[in-house]
Amino acid sequence: MSWILAGLAAWLVGWWSNVMLARLPKSRATGLAVPVIIGLTIIVMWECFVRGLEVSSVILPPPTAIAARFAESTSILWEDFVQTVIKGALTGYVLGCGAAFLTAIAVDRFPFLQRGLLPVGNFVAALPIIGMAPILVMWFGFDWQSKAAVVVVMVFFPMLVNTVQGLQASDRMQRDLMRTYASSYWQTLFKLRLPAAMPFIFNGLKIATTLALIGAIVAEFFGSPIRGMGFRISTSVGQLALDLVWAEIVVAAIVGSAFYGGVALLEKAVTFWHPSQRGRA
Amino acid sequence: MSLDRGDTGVTTETVISAKGLNLTFQTNDGPVHALRDVDLDIQKGDFVSFIGPSGCGKTTFLRCMADLETPTGGAITVNGVSPEEARRSRAYGYVFQAAGLYPWRTIGRNVSLPLEIMGYPKSDIAERVERVLELVDLAGFEKKFPWQLSGGMQQRASIARALAFDADILLMDEPFGALDEIVRDHLNEQLLQLWDRTNKTIAFVTHSIPEAVYLSTRIVVMSPRPGRITDVIESTLPRERPLDIRDTPEFLEIAHRVREGLRAGHAYDD
Amino acid sequence: MSLDRGDTGVTTETVISAKGLNLTFQTNDGPVHALRDVDLDIQKGDFVSFIGPSGCGKTTFLRCMADLETPTGGAITVNGVSPEEARRSRAYGYVFQAAGLYPWRTIGRNVSLPLEIMGYPKSDIAERVERVLELVDLAGFEKKFPWQLSGGMQQRASIARALAFDADILLMDEPFGALDEIVRDHLNEQLLQLWDRTNKTIAFVTHSIPEAVYLSTRIVVMSPRPGRITDVIESTLPRERPLDIRDTPEFLEIAHRVREGLRAGHAYDD
């Protein structure tokens, strides 16, 4: 009972301090502090409720147990990280986004492709990944290659659609201007349409970050060497080592957020000129 | 290239010539006759203004000259060749109604954009950019981004961009629409000087009667539905035009004629 | 509510009064003094125009009256109370520079929007919408969507929207900027008639000298960096003003004064 009260108290304190912080003028520090406080509040409440309600640790371990496990398993976590994120997700991300980008340019160049490929592409993109993953594992083997293939399939269409849309984002006047200069296709592409497409391209790249990570992990559920985050999660569930499962999930969340944040920073640097970025200066 | 005998008795060269030009847009609500049987010859060194109510086809006509629209009937030549060939030989500079600068390029690099595309040498580019920015009073703003400048400054940068390369023809679509009167006066003066000095041929769309009268050698009055030319008024003003020429009876007389022409073609319903 | 003795010898009522008004925007590039020590009284029934180069603070001043900006110094009252209270009591109608109609509402429902918000009864709304659309020559367009109308018609709809409810004050920020001269003349006439008939108090921002002179009882000339009032010109024109009053020497004289005032405060650099 006291644990539960403590949990409720944590919630009140967290909320109250955020309300206070939000009243302060907006700054980098408050912008960071508010989400962090929310996170801490959730963790403290989790701990209190798990203890207060005596939830079995084979169902939901408390954050302290997860942290302890995290600390003692860093070498396993690192090995899994390298296997899943570096080899699987990143390779697939680069290949998938790169291929989608080039395809988008081809699609844009040949309207025939655009009218034919995009509707079919939308259908293919609707193939659920859980179904694709075992097939790709069957085709590309157990190691990271099949994970990269899954990631390629997952990121390809969001990236393609965004890039194609972006390439059409320049307005008519801007394109007419290029025409008055008798500018060639490639000149128009590099000097107008690609820069104008950047906000859209980054939109695709951002969506692709979370997809890449999830894709690589999920694919490992369907066959993997005996390392990798997905492998560890699925085997540890079987061994009821839920603290390790959650440690891996924590790694996934941190890596995913960092990946996303990194791309968002890059976006800020590249599309500094776009109103959506300028507004938040 | 057709050589004509102009009415001034000097040999003139027809730069833009439209004969029976027609342009119909097919829209969902049926066809829109943007231009109907338009005939017009523009001589080398002319400063022709187009004035008329909204939707009368001024922009469309300019875009036909620039090969941004394809007429559905009639003939148009620019420098004696088709608009497309003229565009390919970079015969004209075009100033759009909105500034249309690229937000990811600085002012300097916006102005240098056409030069890069046309393959001017690097050193030449820098020199030209400096010169035209000077011309529009924007020296020192090379490194700023468009969104860091006021609307008027952006518009001036866009004019500089069209002046940066050596086109003999300048097509300007309400370039000063967004500016306040004083700045507008100032740029009007500058444009007249430039025209006088370089002997460019200028086609200029405006909504302002005084501006049209002040700048032009000829004023083309248009009326809508379907877009056609209702009046062409030759200016009797001298080439040399100080700002206060606008208070002379001659000026007011021309302005009055233009206003009458406009009112005749106006339906009040746009 | 302060009652003054006006110079005409009649009792007048001050509707808007600014004393030592200051407004500084904090931006990334440092503070921008949009308004500096602005003093102005507007009497009931006045038609005051604000003119000045871009960025001189005309819009900002109007927004202060409307409680859309909060001054950083000085005092301003509207109808004798704070702008916020005036806004809450729906004391004024505001016409923005762009029409800003809602694309998902028909013209009729755009005009009725403020009435719905203010809780007018249904029957009253229909009747008012009809009346104001008539006023701006848009009868019969109730059922159209904004994008089915030309820019000028949209602008008129937006004026109708501000007139639909009974505000004694009208704040208009370059309402006719986007229109061609003929339509503009027409709307100028209509606005004058409306003002004459209803005895509204109007604050009007414009870039056009003739427009300012034609419409106003008083013309406020402003200059930028920092934004301040440099001249206030009382019009000697009669209340009754046919369009051709613009060709009278009296009119040209006032226009000349305004132009001089403007030129004095102008720096040519924006």
Add this chain to the structure above:
Amino acid sequence: MRKSVLPVLTVVAAIFVIWYAAAVWLNAAWAYDRAARAGVELSFSELVADTWSQDKPKLPAPHQVAVELWDTTVDKKITSKRSLVYHSWVTLSATLLGFALGTVLGIGLAIGIVYNRVMDMSVMPWVIASQTIPILAIAPMIIVVLNAVGISGLLPKAIISMYLSFFPVVVGMVKGLRSPGVMQLDQMKTWNASANQTFWKLRLPSSMPYLFTSMKVAMAASLVGAIVGELPTGAVAGLGARLLAGSYYGQTIQIWSALLMAAALAAVMVALIGAIQRVTLKRMGMAE
């Protein structure tokens, strides 16, 4: 619309050609293996015939999948457990419930973010982090936990599907609710409109295009979520169960037919939203 028929057909035809060729290539090893064990030589035409008709191919040929689809949809009573229509319905019902929950949650969060400063500053990073968690990993735990508190059947699946579908809605709706410009908001202010009036008369209508776009993404995500949710529920019924069962017994043809069925389901639902979008926006005057 009509203009895209030919290109689409061309692309589809190209896919079939590639597919058939890939089937030969991927299934050849097994065909050769079996021939070798039987001690016979395979001619090319025999090879092709064999690779297009294997029982458990690495990649089934399109016609094999088509036959299976026909058999399991048209030839079976739709109430039969062997009918793909039955399984599609099981998945679809969870998808629709999850989609509805996700849309409501997404809109709710977006409203919170737009109107509440604390939420504005704190929610988004966590929403993004939530999407980096591999759902497949926690789906079983969600099911078990919900089971423990007595919730079973449709709801656990729908909750997993909601988890995947609320994200695009939040992102789109935050954008949409913020799409009115400063001027439009100022206008509301000049009329002294209440927060409620501003929401219903300005923010919500202007967010409609964004809402529909994100609902399309959310619908596809919901379907994936429902399938994920079916895997650990004991693979009882539904397209997910078909995928899983197909995988246990090496029934690649069954896997592919379930896959294509799922994609078709998603496509139909997305097209449906598109149709609603067109009608709504047209009635709102926002589309021509």
Add this chain to the structure above:
Amino acid sequence: ADEVTLQLKWVTQAQFAGYYVALDKGFYEEEGLDVTIKPGGPDIAPVQVLLGGGADVMVDWMPSALAAREKGAPIVNIAQPFASSGLMLTCLKEHGINSPEDFPGHTLGTWFFGNEIPLYTWMGKLGIPTDGSDGGVTIQKINFNVDPLLQKQVECATTMTYNEYWQVIDAGLTPDDLVVFKYEDEGISTLEDGLYTTEEKLADPAEVDKLVRFVRASMKGWKYAEANPDEAADIVLENDETGAQTEKHQRRMMGEIAKLTAGSNGTLDPAAYERTVGIVMDGGVITKEPEGAWTHAITDEALN
């Protein structure tokens, strides 16, 4: 009637025929029980369901049950319908593996989820390293199907006598193409499908009574299934919600299952238990001798 929920370890198939027969034939009803059978799946850990309150009894393999117990899950074996193990390693002859000595240098595929333990123990006994060093084997995690073996991604794969082995045969290979190693024969067999419940329930006489009736009816079902394999297989088919199982496969599976349940009346054989514990401890999955992991209380009561 008293409600009892049974959580299976795997999808509906003849492996669990006894329970479905007991349900279908009304044996549970006769005992005054209203039984719900929940199929399992690859990602469902029955222990979690049991502890979460989603089930009263579960079917599990002893190694994973022991591991869970050491992790703090208070679960107890109350009956053991399967007397022997159906686990084996199936190799393709073409890879040149004829005896355990041939393993080094080859890739062995196994299921994880606790099923890898016997394999590791076996390799430990044979002295073959599994960490990728020279002279060792590569252990590969595979899913619950035989594709990796057929597609030569592994050279040997874990199979069950009653299921995956026959899938290999169905794929077109003959027993001559294969070499099989039964764990039972290698002396490393562990106890498979047993019934488990929580200590908490065992402390409650009312629950115990329910369990007794449940085990009695279940064993009656098993014995009926053994005697009528084809009918049992058909009952299983009827209960398969996925509609993916085939009659041929289920009937054959039932035949094999009957061999594993034969010789057990449901009572756990303490010797087999000790052997399983030994193997699991050798595998390092549990570190200390479990206590109270099984009880005869239920079976003694049920079968007398």
